[in-house]
Amino acid sequence: MGEKVLMKGNEALAEAAIQAGCRYFFGYPITPQNEIPEYMSRRLPEVGGVYLQAESEVASINMVFGGAGTGERVMTSSSSPGISLMSEGISYIAGAELPCVIMNIVRGGPGLGGILPAQSDYFQATRGGGHGDYRLLVLAPSTLQEAVDLTMEAFDLAEIYRNPVMILGDGFMGQMMEAVEFKPAPERKLPDKRDRAVGYRARRGKRALVKSLYLDPAALEAHNMKLKAKYDLMADRETRHESYLVDDAEYVVAAYGTTARIARSAVRLLRDEGIAAGMVRPITVFPFPYAPFQNLGSQVKEVLAVEMSCGQMIDDVRIGVAGKVPVSFFGRVGGVAPTVDEIAEAVRRLRKS
Amino acid sequence: MKEVRIFERPRSMADVTTHYCPGCTHGIAHRLVAEVIDELGIQETTVGVAPVGCAVFIYNYIDTDMYEAAHGRGPAVATACKRIRPDLTVFTYQGDGDLASIGLAEVAHAANRGENITVIFINNAIYGMTGGQMAPTTLLGQKATTCPLGREAKVNGYPMRVAEMLATLAAPGYIARVSVAKPKFILEAKKAVRKAFETQIAGKGFSLVEILSTCPTNWGMLPVEATDWLVEKMIPFYPLGEFKVPE
């Protein structure tokens, strides 16, 4: 620890999970995240863990359900079509309040789509995807170092809130090489893993029941309200964002993940030209950082949401901005990333209009 | 004369009334599982996986740690639990819609990997919980709410013989088909359930007991008619016996 190592994104994510104490991985191959299971299949046996290639993403996520029920740190990784297939299981995991980490290295859709990076699964990640009133805690790193840091924290967060945590990445992040450092996550008080896990009946003197069925409407309503209170608590305590040159900005770009990395360069370019540009970068996309948009200064003229989608996060940006200034959109899709120049030009256009 | 107790509720069976219809044999199957858990002394270290089907509330009756899995996914849930905690005894309890239809991939691959788990498979030739729709195991000519004129091979294919199918795989340790429709079958069924759990405890791989079971409610029969129908119609198509035994 403490030293930087050059790693491919997917492998860095996998190593971070292992360093965070994850010992059990269940997954099914899909591009562009295959290096995660491949790395896990090599490394987990070395550290006394289990790697298991499931027969499908449906099975993977239900293995995660079964694994999480033992109280151990378990994860899966996939990409868009695989996450769709996991949606039912994710809903059951959220309903049964089990901790786990799901890495989603998003690719272009819909359908089989393509294998190149995209951000077109923002709705799926932040609005569910599966059925029922549940939310994931969704972390959207922008650099490999941040992806590693957030992964180191993700398992703690999952255990504290007894909720699935999703690392929302994209193919760029998965495939790029960068020097990263594995630093332990900030210390947090964690619940005892045996509290509700199966396999500790003798010690606990009480059996464990891992379930999500509440046939009595009053009981199901109470369960839903309990989940809602948990999501509200996440919003209070875990919402994260980065504000970059926003204090005096007239034009604020809203972007997350890889797009934010590109947008940062665009903001710098615009500043060099004398244009007061800035950026708000959500780091958690659920809970979404509405406050930095609510609190934008009166000098702000317009907000530009930039995404590798046809416009999904922009809905949250609009909720935050609440009509105070116009919100416009620039996006590239299908595996095409916006360039620095394209984003800068989109901001310049705002000034002219 | 001193009183001798010759029959009592298994320790692993909760002292409650089940929600099963009169004449339903789910309850007998539960009892056999509970008796075997008692006999093997594994109540504290056993984890069950409930299906989605009439037996979803098995956790109200069998008093062990339990998961409630999504429809058909029990074997995947059990796989992970057992891989992480090989010291526990892990079983799933699944209906024929759960196991042979929506969850066929999960059970087949768990069997093929030789997961060291036990599957109790209740074949009642119908979807009980949802009100009597056709199952993959529904017999030709048998009426169901979604084949009101009776199952027809050219429309719905043939009933599926799960035990035989899984017995073609190399990895499973023990596969048997039994019935609980008449007292004489119940003793055999109990032996098979016990062998299945023993196979797991001995580390000899995947075990499955298919239990031919009644659903008088959705078969539209009285309880006794249902047991007769099972013997006359189901057993000839679904022969009882052991299809795979541990070496």
Ligand SMILES: Cc1ncc(C[n+]2csc(CCOP(=O)(O)OP(=O)(O)O)c2C)c(N)n1
């Ligand atoms: C994904 C999904 N699809 C459908 C259902 C509805 N459903 C509940 S139980 C069931 C069939 C149960 O039949 P079986 O497994 O044979 O069990 P039985 O009630 O006969 O014991 C179905 C289709 C569901 N709960 N989940």
Ligand code: SF4
């Ligand atoms: S519907 Fe059928 S399977 Fe379900 S409890 Fe009633 S008799 Fe048993």
Ligand SMILES: [Mg+2]
């Ligand atoms: Mg059935």
